[in-house]
Amino acid sequence: MDNNIKTWLFDILSSINEIESYFVNQSMQFQNYQKDLRTKRAVERNIEIIGEAMNRILKENSEIQISDSRKIVAVRNRIIHGYDSVSDEVIWGIVIK
Numbered sequence: 001m002d003n004n005i006k007t008w009l010f011d012i013l014s015s016i017n018e019i020e021s022y023f024v025n026q027s028m029q030f031q032n033y034q035k036d037l038r039t040k041r042a043v044e045r046n047i048e049i050i051g052e053a054m055n056r057i058l059k060e061n062s063e064i065q066i067s068d069s070r071k072i073v074a075v076r077n078r079i080i081h082g083y084d085s086v087s088d089e090v091i092w093g094i095v096i097k
Helices: 003-023 030-035 037-060 067-081 088-096
Strands: none
Touching: 003 037, 030 037, 030 088, 037 067, 037 088
């Protein structure tokens, strides 16, 4: 596997771990998330990183099979380009699934 792809996969894993770390010392309740602007922005940023890394992987090697890879990239695009229409509920759904 190409070193770039390994780096991007590591970035994805790191972002997932970082998102999970935000909820270690608190219960995973939507109301808490919705009230915490810093956590919301941090989660959104990590989802952007995941989507961008996924996009780079697919451009580098389109034969790599990662489930829902196009959806992951689409979410990244939605957050970045449609920032004003991204709902807390959608982002929270991504976090808990």
